[in-house]
Amino acid sequence: MTAPTRAGARELLETTDDSLLDLVDNLLNRGVVISGEVMLGLAGVDLVYVRLQAILCSADRVEQRHAR
Amino acid sequence: MSRVYLYALLSGPPACDTGRGVCAERLRIVATGGLVALVGDVVDAPAPSALTLRAQDAVLRRLATELDAVLPVRFGTLVSDDVALAEALARRQPQLARALGRVAGCEQMTLRVWGDVATVETPTATAGGGPGTRYLAGRRHAHERARRVPELEPLRTRLADLVREERVERHDRPPLLATVQHLVRRGAGARYVDVVNAARDSLRPWRVSVTGPWLPYAFAEEAA
Numbered sequence: 001m002t003a004p005t006r007a008g009a010r011e012l013l014e015t016t017d018d019s020l021l022d023l024v025d026n027l028l029n030r031g032v033v034i035s036g037e038v039m040l041g042l043a044g045v046d047l048v049y050v051r052l053q054a055i056l057c058s059a060d061r062v063e064q065r066h067a068r
Numbered sequence: 069m070s071r072v073y074l075y076a077l078l079s080g081p082p083a084c085d086t087g088r089g090v091c092a093e094r095l096r097i098v099a100t101g102g103l104v105a106l107v108g109d110v111v112d113a114p115a116p117s118a119l120t121l122r123a124q125d126a127v128l129r130r131l132a133t134e135l136d137a138v139l140p141v142r143f144g145t146l147v148s149d150d151v152a153l154a155e156a157l158a159r160r161q162p163q164l165a166r167a168l169g170r171v172a173g174c175e176q177m178t179l180r181v182w183g184d185v186a187t188v189e190t191p192t193a194t195a196g197g198g199p200g201t202r203y204l205a206g207r208r209h210a211h212e213r214a215r216r217v218p219e220l221e222p223l224r225t226r227l228a229d230l231v232r233e234e235r236v237e238r239h240d241r242p243p244l245l246a247t248v249q250h251l252v253r254r255g256a257g258a259r260y261v262d263v264v265n266a267a268r269d270s271l272r273p274w275r276v277s278v279t280g281p282w283l284p285y286a287f288a289e290e291a292a
Contacts, residue, residue, distance in 0.1 A: 019279055020118055022178055026285035027121050031076065032164065034156045056087035 079137035249286035257281035
């Protein structure tokens with residue numbers, strides 16, 4: 001995966017746009033997962049996840065991601 | 069070398085032009101094992117940004133106007149080629165087909181419950197039993213609690229005729245207490261919002277926010 005730019009990540013993390021937060025939650029955190037083929041464990045994407053989890057998602061999922 | 073970027077599973081091949089994807093690549097359809105996949109050929113998966121996330125959502129929304137069911141795949145899903153895609157889909161073909169059937173003709177509404185303090189529920193005391201029984205009872209209580217949103221009880225009966233399925237995530241990190249995803253019939257989103265707005269007073273002290281309609285992202289997870 002192309003590494004997310006710092007500005008792009010900041011936009012995702014610091015937005016106050018509810019619709020954008022929901023979009024991030026839906027696209028990055030949900031949807032069909034084809035195990036072993038999702039290329040999201042790279043670069044700054046984990047940071048996006050961690051902050052998003054704090055905002056939107058449950059603690060057990062954060063722990064799952066840290067355990068990977 | 070290009071790889072195959074997977075966008076969604078579809079209820080069938082669209083009659084319209086599939087158009088272009090997030091990386092401006094020409095989208096194409098791969099039919100395999102009774103499933104229809106929307107894919108693009110890319111060198112790398114797009115980096116997540118507001119622009120690319122909105123673009124991917126827009127690609128799928130456009131196709132959803134033509135199709136009964138669009139089952140979104142998680143952003144960033146890349147496989148090496150069509151053979152690898154066919155193998156990955158074949159491994160869970162029954163689950164994917166069921167998920168497609170579940171979301172057919174439906175859209176997703178997202179409800180978030182807000183409050184200043186976490187809701188406290190005391191576990192029912194387990195009569196008798198040793199530490200193992202108490203441990204298992206505690207686990208069961210936590211499991212059940214993770215799927216309950218008592219704050220929304222006044223709203224449930226009012227939404228009953230609109231909601232087909234529900235997914236619950238408790239957070240209990242004030243101010244965000246829970247996220248509830250509802251699967252509703254396509255076109256019912258506006259009425260859903262009206263019902264929620266009319267119920268706000270009865271939900272106090274809890275507050276709710278509602279967004280949607282979305283593609284049924286939250287109802288694809290069990291296909292994994």
